[in-house]
Amino acid sequence: MAEDLKITDQLVIPDSELRERFSRSSGPGGQGVNTTDSRVELSFDVERSHALSDELRSRIVERLGGRLVAGVLTVAASEHRAQLSNREAARERLAGLLRDALAPPPPPRRPTKMSKGAKQRRLQAKKHRSAIKQLRRGAHD
Numbered sequence: 510m511a512e513d514l515k516i517t518d519q520l521v522i523p524d525s526e527l528r529e530r531f532s533r534s535s536g537p538g539g540q541g542v543n544t545t546d547s548r549v550e551l552s553f554d555v556e557r558s559h560a561l562s563d564e565l566r567s568r569i570v571e572r573l574g575g576r577l578v579a580g581v582l583t584v585a586a587s588e589h590r591a592q593l594s595n596r597e598a599a600r601e602r603l604a605g606l607l608r609d610a611l612a613p614p615p616p617p618r619r620p621t622k623m624s625k626g627a628k629q630r631r632l633q634a635k636k637h638r639s640a641i642k643q644l645r646r647g648a649h650d
Contacts, residue, residue: 512524514527514600514603514604515604516604516607516608516611517608517611520560520561520565520607520611521560522553522558522560522607523560526553526554526558526559526560527551527552527553527600527603528551528552528553528554529549529550529551529552529596529599530549530550530552531546531547531548531549531550531592532546532548532550533546533547533548546592547587547589547590547591547592547595548585548586548587548595549585549586549587549592549595549596549598549599550583550584550585550599551583551584551585551586551596551599551600551602551603552581552582552583553581553582553583553603553607554580554581554582555569555570555573555577555580555581555582556570556579556580556581557580565611568610568611569582569607569610569611572609572610573606573610576606582603582606582607584599584602584603584606585599586598586599586602
């Protein structure tokens, strides 16, 4: 399954920069769960990658800084019984994380003012509620 990992149309991570580790999964599997290494940990060294430009690398480090350990991004997959399915799930998860981290930042919010009509309607509604509550009160002597 030595395939390059396509993140976007412009960015492809070569398989040589990905590292897979296998271990026993705690999930379903019957008698084979104790003998089969179906859990997959997929690691990508963001800091030393040749596939990333400096701009992309800094954006990933900024957005995924909490998930990086010594510059390495690691995802794990153990939801399937088969190792191959978990390998595919880990690759999809890593690609999704990187895709989200590389997305351009949203445009800045333009502050807006409340319209005069909306302000009047809000105040009128408050007065109306106040009047209703005033009528509920009994007349105090």
